[in-house]
Amino acid sequence: MKKHIIGNWKMNGMQSHLTEIQKIDEIAALFDNIMTGLCVPATLIYSAHKDKKAVIIGAQDCHQSKEGAHTGCLSAAMVKEAGAKMVILGHSERRQDQGENSRLVSQKADAAIDNNITPIICVGESLAQRESGQAEKIVSEQLLASLPSNKPQKMIIAYEPIWAIGTGKIPQMEEVREIHEVIFRLLTQKYGDAANDYPILYGGSMNGENASELLKLAHVDGGLVGGASLTADKFAPILKAASQNS
Numbered sequence: 547m548k549k550h551i552i553g554n555w556k557m558n559g560m561q562s563h564l565t566e567i568q569k570i571d572e573i574a575a576l577f578d579n580i581m582t583g584l585c586v587p588a589t590l591i592y593s594a595h596k597d598k599k600a601v602i603i604g605a606q607d608c609h610q611s612k613e614g615a616h617t618g619c620l621s622a623a624m625v626k627e628a629g630a631k632m633v634i635l636g637h638s639e640r641r642q643d644q645g646e647n648s649r650l651v652s653q654k655a656d657a658a659i660d661n662n663i664t665p666i667i668c669v670g671e672s673l674a675q676r677e678s679g680q681a682e683k684i685v686s687e688q689l690l691a692s693l694p695s696n697k698p699q700k701m702i703i704a705y706e707p708i709w710a711i712g713t714g715k716i717p718q719m720e721e722v723r724e725i726h727e728v729i730f731r732l733l734t735q736k737y738g739d740a741a742n743d744y745p746i747l748y749g750g751s752m753n754g755e756n757a758s759e760l761l762k763l764a765h766v767d768g769g770l771v772g773g774a775s776l777t778a779d780k781f782a783p784i785l786k787a788a789s790q791n792s
């Protein structure tokens with residue numbers, strides 16, 4: 547499987563940042579043995595996806611319903627029409643800020659799949675859960691409850707320990723390896739051989755310095771990158787590391 551490196555721009559990015567996306571696209575085109583993605587704010591999806599050589603544009607959320615009275619929300623069909631090919635679902639920031647639970651994430655994953663958008667389903671434990679030895683249990687429960695109703699053709703899972711997001715801290719490599727193995731095992735139990743087609747990404751303070759070591763681990767099929775995806779200068783070393791470890 548190709549390594550997948552997907553940037554999550556979160557609530558960052560104005561029209562003036564389209565030039566940075568252009569630069570990232572130029573660099574991504576140099577590494578054709580990996581998949582490079584950028585999940586941008588909804589306001590940038592349309593402009594960002596136009597005329598791209600390599601980078602795949604995604605959204606950061608979609609509503610679970612097809613349409614209706616949901617002020618301020620965007621359906622999967624809407625983000626698809628704007629140009630999104632994938633959508634981040636259940637990011638811990640949304641689980642926390644918007645109170646999203648795994649059942650809702652599963653419904654959103656169904657909506658994404660119905661519209662041929664690849665769901666990127668995020669799971670991860672808090673620091674308290676990690677320190678009390680519950681990381682594996684929490685991630686397993688979250689994962690199983692967040693999966694779509696039916697076996698998807700395409701799906702990406704992102705393991706993001708909450709305490710590693712934006713903090714500069716990452717788990718021990720062995721801890722990352724263990725959780726990725728657990729995720730792969732659960733996917734295999736549920737989907738059989740199809741589990742080999744679902745990339746499992748690591749997210750949380752991935753950068754040009756730690757990417758190579760992380761991407762060498764078994765079942766670490768790529769990264770979901772926040773801060774280090776905002777500029778081509780910081781993103782490029784991660785793409786290079788992924789290409790070298792593909």
Ligand SMILES: O=C[C@H](O)COP(=O)(O)O
Pocket residue numbers: 554637706710711712713749750751752770771772773774
């Ligand atoms: O979705 C991306 C993650 O939240 C990681 O963010 P970060 O790379 O800034 O720690």
